[in-house]
Amino acid sequence: MDNKRSSANVIPLPTAKDAQEQAYQDSMTSGARTFICHVYEQGQRTHLAFSLSLSMLLELARLNSADGKKNKSNVDEMINRPLMQNHVKEIAKYLTETPSYILPPFIFNSDTPIKVFTFGEGPVKCGYALIPSNIALYVTDGQHRLEAIKKAIVIKPELHNDSVTVLVVQEDDIDQIHQDFADCSKNEPIPAALRASFDVSDFLSKISRDLTKQLNIFNGRIDKISKTVGKDPDYIFTMNQLRAGASEFLYGDSKKLDSYTEERDGKYQMLLDKTKLFYTEFAVNNTTWSLLCQPHSQSTNFVNLYNLRQERIDFNSVGFQIISRIGHLIFFENNFSDEQNSLLIKALASLDYRRSCILWHNSVVIDDDKGGKKIISQRAAITKALKVAIAEVEKQTGISLN
Structure with missing residues (x-):
């Protein structure tokens, strides 16, 4: 690859008035449209930053996307990777259903120098850019967002009034354009635990x-960053594991991801209250969990959660899911009285959750060939252990959960 770089045709002028007058005079004779922008240098290239309405974005942007079937052998000749329609639909759903949505900046490429009349001092200058009608502004980063906007704006016309930031990079080398896209894609994905902590648009x-x-049982005891809690003695679950348990309780399935219906229906507080009631009643009636009913700051000296994870299944995600799913049966699948609910929760809390307990053997607990007991998390194993737990609760209470 050679060192060729196309560059914006930057014309510095003394004042803002001079730049504006010159830009408008030029546009009257050339037919180009004038846009306010910021001009700066980065990586040996001139970059132009614009704020454009979504309507203007759709008008100016061009796609050069590869076709997943037709371009298998020459995808490197296209600017963009193949469009993933499911990703487009996800973004469109987000735009139509999220009032306080946010979209990151788009990156466009222009292989034709754009004339800009600038003013000001310093590394970032203000300017008036002339965009001719025949210039091609191809999307380097943001094609899925662009296609999603096209779909969402039909359903939600008020999006016409919103705007986005667009960065135009001056580049005529296809290899460098591809490299720009690859560099933009090097961001580390947000860990599931951190996403569960930050994404409050998601119901769970x-x-x-x-x-x-x-x-109290969860406050200060949930790792909101890491993928696993590892050997840390202060944390019981990761945020994502807590989310999976809440999903089991509310839906009877940790794979359920419908994150909008409950809030639209005004049920959020009711469901939160039920969830809090269940976990609190379970903890109060379980000898080990009751240690967590006091604030985290008062229990760190005598509750070692790592040791409990080694000894028990209920301080692992597998056991927590089993407990939560039975909670779902109690609160959502049957019309029990408050007295029956309390009786069932007490029975559930009284089960022996030690790994050594025969109840869990050959389902979620197996021998590890070293004299220890290993927890397994396959769905079939959890389902088998769930049936055992249900049978025990029913035997103690005389109440059917099915």
């Missing part, structure tokens, strides 16, 4: 975050 993530704030 929001309810999990409220559980960590409003219940």
Whole structure:
């Protein structure tokens, strides 16, 4: 690859008035449209930053996307990777259903120098850019967002009034354009635990975050960053594991991801209250969990959660899911009285959750060939252990959960 770089045709002028007058005079004779922008240098190239309405974005942007079937052998000749329609639909759904949405900047490429009349001092200058009608502004980064906007704006016309930031990079080398896209894609994905902590537009993530704030048993004891809690003695679950448990309780399935219906229907507080009630009643009636009913700051000296994870299944995600799913049967699948609910929760809390307990053997607990007991998390194993737990609760209470 050679060192050729196309560059914006930057024309510095003394004042803002001079730049504006010159730009408008030029546009009257050339037919180009004038846009306010910021001009700066980065990586030996001139970059132009614009704020454009979504309507203007759709008008100016051009795609040069590869076809997943037709371009298998020459995808490197296209500017963009193949469009993933499911990703487009996800973004469109987000735009139409999220009032406080946010879109990151788009990156366009222009292989034709854009004339800009600038003014000001310093590394970032203000300017008036002339965009001719025949210039091609191809999307380097943001093609899925662009296609999603096209779909969403039909359903939600008020999006016409919103705007986005667009960065135009001056580049005529296809290899460098591809490299720009690859460089933009090097961001580390947000860990699941951190996403569950931050994404409050997601119903399960929001309810999990409220559980960590409003219940002593979880407050200060949920790792909101890491993928696993490892050997840390201070944390019981990751945020994503708590979210999975909440999903089991609310839906009877940790794979359910419908994150909008409950809030639209005004049920959020009711569901949060039920979730808090269940976990609190379970903890109060379980000898080990009751140690967590006092604030985290008062229990760190005598509760080692790592040791409990080695000894028991209920301090592992597998056991927590089993407990939560039975909670779902109690609160959502049957019309029990408050007295029956209390009786069932007490029975559930009284089960022996030690790994050594025969109840869990050959389902979620197996021998590890070293004299120890290993927890397994396959769905079939959890389902088998769930049936055992249900049978035990029913035997103690005389109440059917099915």
